[in-house]
Amino acid sequence: MNFKAVYDKVVDLIYDNRRNIVRISFSALALLLLLIVLYFSSDNFNINNEVNTLVTYIEDRQYSIAENYYDDVEKEFSDSKMNRFNQKVSKKLSSLLINKGDMYINGQVTKEQYMGLVNIVNALNSISVEPTNLIELGKRVDEMYKEENITYESASSFLQITSTLNGVDKGLDEYKQHIKTIYESREIYKEGTKNQSIKKYHEAIELYDKVLKEDEKYYSLAENAKKECIKVMHDYYIKQAKGLAEEGKYEDALKYLSYLNPYYDEDEINDLQEQYNKYISNYTMTSDDIINLIVRRSKENKNDLSVVSYLQTVDGKRYYYGEVVKNDKVINEVLIDTETKELYSYKSDKKSYNCDYSDAYFKIDEDSGQIIFSINQDQAKSILEDKLYENEKNYKSIELLAEDKQEKYSNDDLKEMINKNGNIYYYFTVKMGWFKPKEIYMVNIYDKTTYNLTKEKVEHF
Numbered sequence: 001m002n003f004k005a006v007y008d009k010v011v012d013l014i015y016d017n018r019r020n021i022v023r024i025s026f027s028a029l030a031l032l033l034l035l036i037v038l039y040f041s042s043d044n045f046n047i048n049n050e051v052n053t054l055v056t057y058i059e060d061r062q063y064s065i066a067e068n069y070y071d072d073v074e075k076e077f078s079d080s081k082m083n084r085f086n087q088k089v090s091k092k093l094s095s096l097l098i099n100k101g102d103m104y105i106n107g108q109v110t111k112e113q114y115m116g117l118v119n120i121v122n123a124l125n126s127i128s129v130e131p132t133n134l135i136e137l138g139k140r141v142d143e144m145y146k147e148e149n150i151t152y153e154s155a156s157s158f159l160q161i162t163s164t165l166n167g168v169d170k171g172l173d174e175y176k177q178h179i180k181t182i183y184e185s186r187e188i189y190k191e192g193t194k195n196q197s198i199k200k201y202h203e204a205i206e207l208y209d210k211v212l213k214e215d216e217k218y219y220s221l222a223e224n225a226k227k228e229c230i231k232v233m234h235d236y237y238i239k240q241a242k243g244l245a246e247e248g249k250y251e252d253a254l255k256y257l258s259y260l261n262p263y264y265d266e267d268e269i270n271d272l273q274e275q276y277n278k279y280i281s282n283y284t285m286t287s288d289d290i291i292n293l294i295v296r297r298s299k300e301n302k303n304d305l306s307v308v309s310y311l312q313t314v315d316g317k318r319y320y321y322g323e324v325v326k327n328d329k330v331i332n333e334v335l336i337d338t339e340t341k342e343l344y345s346y347k348s349d350k351k352s353y354n355c356d357y358s359d360a361y362f363k364i365d366e367d368s369g370q371i372i373f374s375i376n377q378d379q380a381k382s383i384l385e386d387k388l389y390e391n392e393k394n395y396k397s398i399e400l401l402a403e404d405k406q407e408k409y410s411n412d413d414l415k416e417m418i419n420k421n422g423n424i425y426y427y428f429t430v431k432m433g434w435f436k437p438k439e440i441y442m443v444n445i446y447d448k449t450t451y452n453l454t455k456e457k458v459e460h461f
Helices: 003-016 018-059 063-076 079-105 111-123 131-146 152-162 169-197 201-208 216-246 250-260 267-281 287-297 377-390 403-409 412-421
Strands: 305-314 317-326 329-337 343-346 360-364 371-373 397-400 425-431 439-444 450-453 458-460
Touching: 018 063, 018 079, 063 079, 063 111, 079 111, 079 131, 079 152, 111 152, 131 152, 131 169, 152 169, 169 201, 169 216, 201 216, 216 250, 216 267, 250 267, 287 305, 287 317, 287 329, 287 343, 305 371, 377 397, 377 425, 377 439, 377 450, 412 458
Parallel strands: 343 360
Antiparallel strands: 305 317, 317 329, 329 343, 360 371, 397 425, 425 439, 439 450, 450 458
């Protein structure tokens, strides 16, 4: 049989059985599709089952088990299957985070529970959560805090914890900063009310002026409180100013009156300010005044001296700082109390003018730049007396040792101390009694440490 005959026969066979062939083909195709559907259904069922198991571990806060389970799934699944697994887990955990976050801000779960959920989500590196709903929740938290429906601690910690989630952090920055700003404004208001309650009206007003206008409730409270301060501070501050003036504290008195100036323009206030300013002028010292004071205390010739001075305030008190110049050389640096006219000369471990006419000394702290005053001779003597009493040492008298006699009692130990710390000591001779030798003591002018100076050494006393 030739090829054409075979071909014709096959064609006739197909034609005669075409209905059966079509029916069989459709059945085979349906079977194939069924097998494909069953395969993918089984695969999806397997993925869903693993997803549910993982999420259950997380919901039950079995985080270590959840991490290990995720690692096992990753080893078992193919890359494509693992991608589908991660997508489903991400959706589930995104919903779980929203739910738990909402419960946290409503006080239904603890901070530790919510933080644990966030930490396990971050620990599953391939899982990325949908940030949109979490950012919307952050916005709602911001609004809740502004309306005082949630505490600052809860709002702040929720935003702080949530912002540690990968992909969410930047979206919450605006709300974190906003609630912090509102919180600080409200704290300023609270501080203002404290000042107002203790009659610090000026300080209270300054704080009330800083309360944010956008925080409508507290801004309104601050404005009303400010009006009340302005109303009641008038009589109180005038009374305070007059009381301070009676004590000679005219600058402090003027400060109280200055608080009233922005709100009151009265003859009484203006007259008091004029009067107190005249009193203050009595404390003003010219260069000649400073030179005259130094000349009276020392052996210097007035015509040889000049002073470059300016007003210096230390701890609220007025002093004149002056560089005393002789023959174009600075021979002393002084601070003079404008009220008491007490004179302090500069003396430190690195600089000393060997001044013997000052009431005490001062230095500038290298770290802070602050002026530090020493004790005076009487205070040093009192410290030594107390030390002698504590050590049950009876004595006849205590006398300050003149500078020109100090060298007589010097030894190598003392020289080493002075080389290290400078000569910043008051020296005293103590008569212990009849037929007993004098004892020499030193008191550090700044730290008040007391030493006993013998022929061989210097000892703490």
